[in-house]
Amino acid sequence: MTIYKKNRAYVRLISVDKDFKEVDIISLERAIEAVAIVILKKMGEEEIEKKYKNDFLNDVINGEFKSKETLIERGAFFNIDLNGSYLLFLLSIDSFDYIFSKEFGERKLQTHNILSDLFNVVFNSFFSKSEESIIWSMNKNIFILYPVLKENVNDKNFVKNLSENVxxxxxxxxxxxxxxxxxxxxxxxxxxxxxxxxxxxxxxxESLRIGKLVWGDNNIYHYDDIETYNILMRSGSKEELKGFVQEKLGKLIEHDKKRNSELLDTLEEILNSDGNLRTTAEKMFLHYKTVSYRRDQIEEILGISLNDMEEKFSIYMALKIKQLIQDTI
Known part of the structure; x- marks a missing residue:
């Protein structure tokens, strides 16, 4: 039995010692219609219940509750036990707007089914590991509260390893x-x-926002790993950060504009390749000598040596800050 282009149930008509008659087929079709109505009603009730439950959980993560007792009491109403401690995981679909507007267009039903499949994969995976896991979705995101046992809450290494493994x-x-x-x-x-x-x-x-800017999509970002970038963004005004970028990279940016060259991209790729020019050449589909010549140009224009750790670090940070402030301009 197919409902919303998904198989929801199977109905069989079995005969032991006689052939089916037309009245049998008609009876089966009516039975299927009746079962479909029951399933649709049940699905509707579950959707309403899920909406209220999701609204409550969204209030929890948005800090709407000031009293722990009230929070736990409200959770119990939805059969959610919030007496323990939890790690929070936020799953986000990469390039969501582009994928679901360009790829699927008006096929809203297909979009709904794909998102449902994603939720089921996540739910089954977490529920098999811990029945106390709390999982819900909103728009392009899925939220997971994963329980940490009381005896482990003060063990920072255990909690960090647990978060990475999960x-x-x-x-x-x-x-x-x-x-x-x-x-x-x-x-x-x-x-x-x-x-x-x-x-x-x-x-x-914040981990997702900054992590995607620095390392790109399709990855895992922990707040501890992006905290340095976050501090940089908070440590000065946008104008101060733009001034730092201009000081470290301004001459190279101007050179690229005037000559229509790609020295800034080459510099970033060299740093991402730990200074290995052959790896850089392979990634950029260039000859090794071309990359070597570009490196010499970069060092001359900026007046630095990419073999100097301090200078290389400053340039690397300037590149990352440039990415970050571009997103906020």
Whole structure:
């Protein structure tokens, strides 16, 4: 029985010692219609219940509750136990707007089914590991609250390893079962008190925002790994950061504009390749001598040596800051 282009049930008509008559087929068709109505009614009730439950969980991660007792009481109404401590994982579909507007267009039903498949993969994966996991979705995101046992909440190394292992596990599962798109995972820091889960949520959001700018899509970003970039963004005004970029990279940017060259891209690729020119040449589909010549040009224009760790670090940070401030201009 197909409902919304998905098989929801199977109905069989079995005869032992006689052939089917037309009245039997008609009876089967009516039975299917009756079952379909029951299934649709049940699905509608479940959707309404899920909406209220999701609204409550969204209030939790947005810090709408000031009393832990009230939060736990409201959770119990939805059969959600929030007495424990949780890690928060934020799963985001990469290039969501482009994929679902360009690739699927008006095929809203197909889009809904694909998102449902993604949720089911995540749910089954986490529920098999811990029945206390709390999972819900909103728009292009899936949220997971993964329980941390009371005896482990003060063990920072254990919690960090747990967060990394869980994130890697779900990423692998989704990559294996979903082919239409990729996902990125943002992980906030761990807070023992569930009232502080909103802090972890904000950190997971920031991890995704900055992590995608620095390292690109289809990855896992932990707040601890992007904190340096976050500090840079908060440490000075946008004008100060733009001034730093201009000081370190301005001459090269101007050279590229005037000559229509690609020295800035080459510099970034050299740094991303740990200074290995052959690797850079392969990534950029260039001859080794071309990359070597470009490196010499870069060093001459900027008045630096890419063999100097301090200078290389400053240039690397300027490149990353340039990416970050471009996103906020």
């Amino acid at each position: 994130a890697q596990n779900i990423k692998k599962k989704v990559d294996k079962h979903i082919n239409e798109f990729t996902i990125s995972v943002g992980v906030g820091r761990f807070y023992e008190d569930v009232l502080n889960i909103n802090k972890s949520y904000k950190e997971a959001q």
